[in-house]
Amino acid sequence: xxxxxxxxxxxxxxxxxxxxxxxxxxxxxxxxxxxxxxxxxxxxxxxxxxxx
Amino acid sequence: xxxxxxxxxxxxxxxxxxxxxxxxxxxxxxxxxxxxxxxxxxxxxxxxxxxxxxxxxxxxxxxxxxxxxxxxxxxxxxxxxxxxxxxxxxxxxxxxxxxxxxxxxxxxxxxxxxxxxxxxxxxxxxxxxxxxxxxxxxxxxxxxxxxxxxxxxxxxxxxxxxxxxxxxxxxxxxxx
Numbered sequence: 607x608x609x610x611x612x613x614x615x616x617x618x619x620x621x622x623x624x625x626x627x628x629x630x631x632x633x634x635x636x637x638x639x640x641x642x643x644x645x646x647x648x649x650x651x652x653x654x655x656x657x658x
Numbered sequence: 659x660x661x662x663x664x665x666x667x668x669x670x671x672x673x674x675x676x677x678x679x680x681x682x683x684x685x686x687x688x689x690x691x692x693x694x695x696x697x698x699x700x701x702x703x704x705x706x707x708x709x710x711x712x713x714x715x716x717x718x719x720x721x722x723x724x725x726x727x728x729x730x731x732x733x734x735x736x737x738x739x740x741x742x743x744x745x746x747x748x749x750x751x752x753x754x755x756x757x758x759x760x761x762x763x764x765x766x767x768x769x770x771x772x773x774x775x776x777x778x779x780x781x782x783x784x785x786x787x788x789x790x791x792x793x794x795x796x797x798x799x800x801x802x803x804x805x806x807x808x809x810x811x812x813x814x815x816x817x818x819x820x821x822x823x824x825x826x827x828x829x830x831x832x833x834x
Binding site: 618619620621622623624625626627628629630631633634637638639640641643644645646647648649650651652653654655656 | 661662663664665666710723724725726727728729730731736739740741742744745763764765767768769770771772774787788804805806808810811819821823825826829830831833834
């Protein structure tokens with residue numbers, strides 16, 4: 607998992623199209639449970655994390 | 659997968675970043691030259707993974723805060739149309755794992771899990787709707803869909819904007 611994200615720094619405020627904003631709001635209001643893949647990755651991540 | 663144990667902690671000058679190499683020149687240079695300064699200024703927070711009792715950085719990610727707003731729409735119009743004029747989010751700006759540790763030790767998963775845990779803490783302290791990132795391309799976006807992110811549009815530089823909702827992060831951390 608190397609450097610998979612965009613090469614940019616943080617912006618305090620990001621402007622997107624109204625259409626994209628509407629899609630984001632719509633998706634955020636849905637309840638979508640985590641997938642098995644996500645749960646498995648988190649379980650793997652915890653195995654690698656030192657006890658805290 | 660051969661498991662190794664890592665410790666993830668906020669960056670400080672005692673960590674050895676000199677040999678960090680994740681395969682992306684921009685991030686490699688950033689880790690070596692600029693991230694400590696940005697971290698010290700609280701422009702963002704950088705977290706590093708090391709093996710216990712060693713200072714050598716083998717993984718890295720950054721978090722900062724951002725808000726999304728709709729273009730060409732006044733706050734009042736956005737409130738009327740979307741019932742929200744901005745979306746507060748935690749921004750995952752960069753993430754990388756040292757080349758020889760990639761894809762076999764769970765370090766990337768440990769970094770993402772830690773980032774989700776930090777996002778939950780931020781949500782409880784200051785409020786956020788979830789975690790956002792900009793994926794460079796479709797392959798990267800598909801990878802992060804596996805981490806619970808949805809796509810909602812291309813950014814100004816044609817990167818793919820993605821969000822993982824806080825509700826999903828919370829549920830995943832409780833259930834996994």
